[in-house]
Amino acid sequence: MRRTLLSALDRGAPLIAALLLLLIWEAACRLLTVPSYLLPTPSAIVQSAFQVPLSSWLDHTWATLRVSLQGYALAVLIGIPLAVALANSRLLSRALYPQLVIIQSTPIVAVAPIIVVVLGAGDAPRVVITFLITFFPIVVSTVTGLLATPPAMMELSRSLGAGRLRAVRDIQLPFAVPYIFSALRISVTLAIIGAVVAEFVAAENGLGFFIAFSTSFFKVPQAFAALVVLVSLSLALFQLVALTQRLLFPWSLPKTEP
Amino acid sequence: MSTRLEPGGERPAIRFDRVGQVFTSSDGSRVTALDEVSFTLRRHEFVAVIGPSGCGKSTLLRIIAGLVKPTHGQAEIYGLPVAGPREEVGIVFQQPTLLPWLRVRDNVTFPMKHKHGRVSATEKARAEELLEMVGLRDFAHKRPDELSGGMQQRVGIARALLHDPDILLMDEPFSALDALTRDEMSFELLRIWAERPKTVLFITHSIPEALLLADRILVMSARPGRVREIIDVGLARPRSMKTLSEPRFHDLANQIRAQVFRPEALA
Numbered sequence: 001m002r003r004t005l006l007s008a009l010d011r012g013a014p015l016i017a018a019l020l021l022l023l024i025w026e027a028a029c030r031l032l033t034v035p036s037y038l039l040p041t042p043s044a045i046v047q048s049a050f051q052v053p054l055s056s057w058l059d060h061t062w063a064t065l066r067v068s069l070q071g072y073a074l075a076v077l078i079g080i081p082l083a084v085a086l087a088n089s090r091l092l093s094r095a096l097y098p099q100l101v102i103i104q105s106t107p108i109v110a111v112a113p114i115i116v117v118v119l120g121a122g123d124a125p126r127v128v129i130t131f132l133i134t135f136f137p138i139v140v141s142t143v144t145g146l147l148a149t150p151p152a153m154m155e156l157s158r159s160l161g162a163g164r165l166r167a168v169r170d171i172q173l174p175f176a177v178p179y180i181f182s183a184l185r186i187s188v189t190l191a192i193i194g195a196v197v198a199e200f201v202a203a204e205n206g207l208g209f210f211i212a213f214s215t216s217f218f219k220v221p222q223a224f225a226a227l228v229v230l231v232s233l234s235l236a237l238f239q240l241v242a243l244t245q246r247l248l249f250p251w252s253l254p255k256t257e258p
Numbered sequence: 259m260s261t262r263l264e265p266g267g268e269r270p271a272i273r274f275d276r277v278g279q280v281f282t283s284s285d286g287s288r289v290t291a292l293d294e295v296s297f298t299l300r301r302h303e304f305v306a307v308i309g310p311s312g313c314g315k316s317t318l319l320r321i322i323a324g325l326v327k328p329t330h331g332q333a334e335i336y337g338l339p340v341a342g343p344r345e346e347v348g349i350v351f352q353q354p355t356l357l358p359w360l361r362v363r364d365n366v367t368f369p370m371k372h373k374h375g376r377v378s379a380t381e382k383a384r385a386e387e388l389l390e391m392v393g394l395r396d397f398a399h400k401r402p403d404e405l406s407g408g409m410q411q412r413v414g415i416a417r418a419l420l421h422d423p424d425i426l427l428m429d430e431p432f433s434a435l436d437a438l439t440r441d442e443m444s445f446e447l448l449r450i451w452a453e454r455p456k457t458v459l460f461i462t463h464s465i466p467e468a469l470l471l472a473d474r475i476l477v478m479s480a481r482p483g484r485v486r487e488i489i490d491v492g493l494a495r496p497r498s499m500k501t502l503s504e505p506r507f508h509d510l511a512n513q514i515r516a517q518v519f520r521p522e523a524l525a
Contacts, residue, residue: 154357159323159343160373170372174359251359251401 042219045228048221061229063206064195068237069125071130072191079135080180083142084168094141104136109197116202126203130194134187138180145168145179146172177252181245192230207233262369269337270298271425271457278330279317279483291317292328293482301424302455304448306468307476310518314483316462319427321461323349335425348423350431354410356402356417363389365415381420388416391450408439415450428460432467444470448497464512469507470497477517487517 022042045106086093119125149172157167199208207226214223279292291314320326324343333340356365366376366385392412432440473490
């Protein structure tokens with residue numbers, strides 16, 4: 001009896017902690033009479049969320065999701081083949097690696113306005129900004145994974161006289177799967193950041209735009225509500241990538257779940 | 259790769275004629291891994307190569323496998339110079355080098371899948387037969403990480419035997435195993451070799467292992483890697499635990515130990 005109670009407590013611990021935190025937040029705001037334009041109470045945030053029409057929420061969420069996924073897809077489609085090329089060619093990796101590091105070292109927030117000016121209106125600049133922010137971790141992690149293939153495995157491939165492409169497909173890429181997925185999980189949350197940054201600079205919808213718009217009218221509870229939606233979106237995408245790995249590549253998971 | 263030589267009557271399976279291998283390291287200095295190495299292996303002979311670290315044992319194996327081109331001299335298989343990887347050669351590596359995402363049976367057929375893109379029914383049947391032979395019939399559907407180190411290395415051996423190579427190259431295949439498993443695997447290998455005769459080149463660090471397995475032992479010295487002596491083992495077959503206590507076994511072990519640890523060998 002005691003044990004089941006303890007294990008229930010153990011399982012419920014994160015939820016209980018979160019609820020307690022919300023309660024403290026609510027109580028502190030009420031007791032100290034913090035104005036809602038500085039820090040709204042959780043209940044005020046929920047209330048304001050329902051004041052915004054559902055269609056408007058869906059519209060903004062879809063705009064952000066669309067840009068994130070396009071930028072992310074582009075990063076995956078370009079990043080992984082590029083990583084394969086870099087891992088297999090010393091010359092190419094010597095030539096391109098410095099440029100990749102430069103791109104990664106450039107603060108995307110600073111380049112964003114320039115990209116908007118260059119690419120104009122529409123989704124294009126926002127997709128490019130998202131791509132730039134998600135691309136680097138995918139390339140680096142994939143290269144690391146490809147190079148982590150045991151050398152004897154590659155010797156086996158050579159001793160069989162199988163071609164280079166077959167070695168990449170049958171040996172190197174599968175060996176890199178755990179590395180690729182750890183990058184994909186990080187990058188999918190970066191994709192949301194990229195989309196929001198882009199929306200701050202220039203957009204007429206999207207959750208980032210909605211936050212900027214709400215705060216400029218001191219509708220802080222509404223901005224908080226949008227933030228909650230963003231975090232949920234980010235978490236959902238992260239879990240979706242993790243689920244994809246569990247379903248398609250169960251062997252690539254570490255033996256003990258963290 | 260497509261032409262598979264008929265093993266000819268008197269031609270040696272493997273012949274090294276004054277083979278030298280010089281590597282240039284990244285700082286430009288040159289390292290002689292092998293120097294004037296000459297020897298021959300008769301067909302279906304079991305030869306062990308023993309020597310200190312850095313004597314070029316692995317380089318020697320890689321030359322026969324066609325993975326490394328010698329800088330001097332010539333290496334031949336059945337009288338033809340080795341120009342690249344050949345079908346009549348199978349390799350067993352130091353680590354089992356299995357693919358963790360494939361089941362044991364698919365790891366055994368992997369060479370065919372990898373080379374030709376598909377596995378025929380005959381090869382699938384052959385894989386089952388090989389797994390039976392190495393005592394892993396009941397583990398065919400498992401993944402490598404569910405197997406012990408010794409079992410994984412058995413899978414590696416079965417995989418090397420899939421295309422029925424006439425020459426089997428083994429690069430310290432049991433060195434990662436514990437002592438008990440190692441002995442067990444040695445007897446296992448002798449049984450397999452008796453069942454399906456092959457020309458075996460077996461690289462090892464272990465003198466007892468070399469004596470237990472081989473017909474002849476190539477004793478090498480390091481830096482540069484040279485053949486110091488070729489020893490005829492001459493212990494009766496089939497060999498067993500009893501072989502380990504024969505006086506000749508100990509005499510030869512001492513003789514080899516003296517060779518390996520000769521002052522020049524340590525220099």
